[in-house]
Amino acid sequence: MAKIRLFTPGPTPVPEQVMLEMAQPMDHHRTSQYQEILGKVLEGLKYVFQTKNDVLVFTSSGTGSMEGAIVCTAQPGKKTLIVQGGKFGERWGEVCAAFDIPHTIMNVEWGKGADVGLIEKALKDDPTIGAVVVVHCETSTAAASNIEAIAKVVSQTPAVLIVDAISSAAAMPIKVDEWGIDIVCTGSQKALMLPPGLAFSVVSEKAWKIIEANKPKAYYFDYRAYRKAIKGVDTPYTSALTLVKGLNKSLEMIRAEGIENVWSRVSKLAGACRSAFEAMGIKLYATDPADSVTAFWVPEGIDEVAFRKTMRARYGVHLAAGQGKIKGKVVRINHMGYVDMVDTMGALAAIETVLLQMGYKFTPGAGLAAAQKVLCQ
Numbered sequence: 335m336a337k338i339r340l341f342t343p344g345p346t347p348v349p350e351q352v353m354l355e356m357a358q359p360m361d362h363h364r365t366s367q368y369q370e371i372l373g374k375v376l377e378g379l380k381y382v383f384q385t386k387n388d389v390l391v392f393t394s395s396g397t398g399s400m401e402g403a404i405v406c407t408a409q410p411g412k413k414t415l416i417v418q419g420g421k422f423g424e425r426w427g428e429v430c431a432a433f434d435i436p437h438t439i440m441n442v443e444w445g446k447g448a449d450v451g452l453i454e455k456a457l458k459d460d461p462t463i464g465a466v467v468v469v470h471c472e473t474s475t476a477a478a479s480n481i482e483a484i485a486k487v488v489s490q491t492p493a494v495l496i497v498d499a500i501s502s503a504a505a506m507p508i509k510v511d512e513w514g515i516d517i518v519c520t521g522s523q524k525a526l527m528l529p530p531g532l533a534f535s536v537v538s539e540k541a542w543k544i545i546e547a548n549k550p551k552a553y554y555f556d557y558r559a560y561r562k563a564i565k566g567v568d569t570p571y572t573s574a575l576t577l578v579k580g581l582n583k584s585l586e587m588i589r590a591e592g593i594e595n596v597w598s599r600v601s602k603l604a605g606a607c608r609s610a611f612e613a614m615g616i617k618l619y620a621t622d623p624a625d626s627v628t629a630f631w632v633p634e635g636i637d638e639v640a641f642r643k644t645m646r647a648r649y650g651v652h653l654a655a656g657q658g659k660i661k662g663k664v665v666r667i668n669h670m671g672y673v674d675m676v677d678t679m680g681a682l683a684a685i686e687t688v689l690l691q692m693g694y695k696f697t698p699g700a701g702l703a704a705a706q707k708v709l710c711q
């Protein structure tokens with residue numbers, strides 16, 4: 335049987351209702367019908383981010399919105415502080431390097447969240463820091479940072495806070511206005527239950543003042559063009575209207591469930607998996623674990639590649655490999671998006687079965703029982 339069960343932290347499964355929405359005949363993007371859909375989508379995204387700020391929609395993967403955020407906020411005589419504790423933190427530094435934007439890296443031990451005290455100190459010691467970049471859920475290590483506490487610190491300075499929420503928006507709580515985040519970046523293929531192809535940025539007034547004064551050296555990702563267009567509920571270039579229609583449906587689903595309920599579902603599934611692995615004698619990778627995704631050490635004596643290959647070949651369960659220095663040692667399982675209790679229990683059952691077949695010693699059902707305990711709460 336070739337049933338694919340995606341448990342990768344992006345792309346994630348796309349609901350049938352969303353697929354059907356995207357199967358409609360092709361239409362033109364400059365029509366009142368499309369404008370109505372885009373208007374609903376912009377409102378829905380504001381609900382997801384708990385904000386009144388502008389939401390910009392790009393036709394790109396999440397990285398496009400990252401490039402825009404870096405280039406648009408780079409100010410003459412200032413530098414960007416990148417908090418880096420995994421592959422995606424590294425990517426933010428690579429974007430700065432690609433554009434010769436002065437930046438400093440604050441290294442965080444992999445598996446840990448950002449240190450709020452160190453960010454506060456860095457801002458005090460160096461007034462030339464104009465922007466701070468923090469990855470909310472570092473998907474490569476499955477570690478979370480405390481964005482609320484970091485925003486409290488950064489919002490008291492002239493610097494802007496850029497948050498990579500590509501794998502946390504619509505999965506873990508993010509309250510843009512209440513917390514005071516200046517730019518949030520995300521993409522479509524993680525918790526928003528869509529195929530890859532859309533990226534989003536939420537931009538505060540504080541950030542706009544800097545961006546407008548800066549005259550960014552960007553074209554496609556010049557945020558100003560998108561701000562101008564959304565005033566007329568439009569996009570500056572051809573909209574990926576098929577994906578936007580799908581997004582309209584997935585946002586309806588998120589609204590119907592309620593964003594707080596979405597956050598608690600994801601949190602419960604993550605808690606269930608963490609308990610399951612511990613009960614099976616499997617160690618978790620992150621010491622500050624995120625809820626969007628769980629990373630676990632492959633037990634000793636088990637070949638990581640063979641484990642994931644067997645999971646997919648035999649049961650259709652597609653888990654994600656480790657990245658960078660933890661490649662071959664760590665495996666990741668997703669909790670974002672269109673994933674529920676039955677899906678997660680099924681994946682855990684398959685993990686148990688494959689590990690037993692591969693010779694790993696533990697009490698069969700121990701992980702499932704631990705997960706059920708959490709799910710019953």
Ligand SMILES: *Cc1c(COP(=O)(O)O)cnc(C)c1O
Nearest residue numbers: 395396397422471473500501521
């Ligand atoms: C997926 C992801 C990205 C990159 O997004 P792409 O859509 O692959 O460009 C960036 N940051 C984090 C934290 C991610 O999970």
